Amino acid sequence: MKSLPCTVVVGGFWGDEGKGKIISYLALKDEIDICARAGSVNAAHTVIHEGKVMKLHMIPSGFVNSNCRLFLGAGVNIHIPQLMKEIKETKVENRLGIDPQCSIIEEKHSIQDKTSAHLKGVIGTTGWGVGPAIEERVRRTAKLAKDIPELKPYLTDVAMEVNKAIDEGKKVLLEGTQGLYLSLYHGTYPYVTGRDTSASAVCSEIGVGPKKVDKVLIVFKAYVTRVGAGPLPNELPREEVIKRGWLEISGTGRERRAAPFNYELAKRAVMINSATEAAVTKLDVIFPECRNAKNYEEFPDEAKKFIEKIEDEIKIPITLIGVGPGPLQIIDRRSI
Numbered sequence: 185m186k187s188l189p190c191t192v193v194v195g196g197f198w199g200d201e202g203k204g205k206i207i208s209y210l211a212l213k214d215e216i217d218i219c220a221r222a223g224s225v226n227a228a229h230t231v232i233h234e235g236k237v238m239k240l241h242m243i244p245s246g247f248v249n250s251n252c253r254l255f256l257g258a259g260v261n262i263h264i265p266q267l268m269k270e271i272k273e274t275k276v277e278n279r280l281g282i283d284p285q286c287s288i289i290e291e292k293h294s295i296q297d298k299t300s301a302h303l304k305g306v307i308g309t310t311g312w313g314v315g316p317a318i319e320e321r322v323r324r325t326a327k328l329a330k331d332i333p334e335l336k337p338y339l340t341d342v343a344m345e346v347n348k349a350i351d352e353g354k355k356v357l358l359e360g361t362q363g364l365y366l367s368l369y370h371g372t373y374p375y376v377t378g379r380d381t382s383a384s385a386v387c388s389e390i391g392v393g394p395k396k397v398d399k400v401l402i403v404f405k406a407y408v409t410r411v412g413a414g415p416l417p418n419e420l421p422r423e424e425v426i427k428r429g430w431l432e433i434s435g436t437g438r439e440r441r442a443a444p445f446n447y448e449l450a451k452r453a454v455m456i457n458s459a460t461e462a463a464v465t466k467l468d469v470i471f472p473e474c475r476n477a478k479n480y481e482e483f484p485d486e487a488k489k490f491i492e493k494i495e496d497e498i499k500i501p502i503t504l505i506g507v508g509p510g511p512l513q514i515i516d517r518r519s520i
């Protein structure tokens with residue numbers, strides 16, 4: 185199970201499952217050659233790199249491995265000031281490739297998003313302008329990366345580069361954003377993002393066909409959280425969320441709503457993504473004793489039961505378990 189020629193990583197609930205941490209772990213541990221990102225600016229992938237907490241909206245989380253080539257697929261919407269800021273912070277100018285057909289989020293899109301009574305008000309978007317930028321793209325009046333002089337040095341045929349790397353047997357990771365239930369097609373419409381967030385969409389946005397993928401790793405958090413409006417089955421009252429230590433503040437500064445792990449939603453997410461394995465993050469938030477465990481055997485029985493119950497329900501193995509915020513605080517069961 186150790187090598188992973190081409191793996192797609194997706195979120196199984198409403199985003200913020202900890203994809204950034206899992207991807208950065210794999211990038212280092214498995215010495216990933218290529219990390220290509222789909223999606224849009226979203227709320228952020230959090231990566232701890234050299235002791236610094238980084239919130240990435242654009243740069244693939246695999247940047248933590250300095251040998252890893254990074255790509256933004258054609259389906260990505262680029263927010264240029266944010267991208268430039270992150271290129272500087274992560275120092276990846278020499279190993280980043282951008283597809284000429286990425287579309288651009290313009291200032292007017294962010295303004296439209298932030299001032300729309302429907303988008304910001306009713307749906308509770310992140311306000312980056314993703315939805316309005318996609319509308320513009322669908323009208324076929326969008327600016328593309330190839331029209332932007334600042335992006336010229338990075339332009340490359342991402343579909344070609346990624347497919348070539350897969351054909352050469354390189355280790356390729358395709359990074360999805362958000363989670364299945366924020367999908368425009370499979371989520372809790374209209375309380376969703378402006379795009380499909382499933383594994384198929386990740387591949388499509390990057391330009392990789394369904395037969396090129398070996399593994400689909402779905403990331404779940406040990407409990408469910410959601411920011412913005414829309415249904416959240418079994419949502420806990422705020423006091424209970426605080427009592428359980430589950431209160432989190434999202435990348436956009438908003439409090440996340442929370443509910444216990446949802447087996448039905450997890451099963452459906454595994455089905456729609458054709459997931460082959462799962463990661464469960466933040467297990468230590470529910471079972472603090474897990475934080476000091478060096479392997480699965482050291483978990484308390486209750487924690488093991490919880491993991492085994494999830495596996496029983498979703499019918500795929502849980503290969504990675506997050507037991508603390510640090511980049512290496514992961515129990516890796518892949519060699520078992």
Ligand code: IMP
Nearest residue numbers: 199200226227308309310376377411412
């Ligand atoms: P938009 O993607 O900004 O249009 O927001 C649509 C919905 O998706 C809102 O409920 C947002 O809070 C949610 N959302 C968008 N990106 C993320 C994310 O990265 N994590 C969690 N929720 C997100």
Ligand code: MG
Nearest residue numbers: 200227228229
């Ligand atoms: Mg996030």
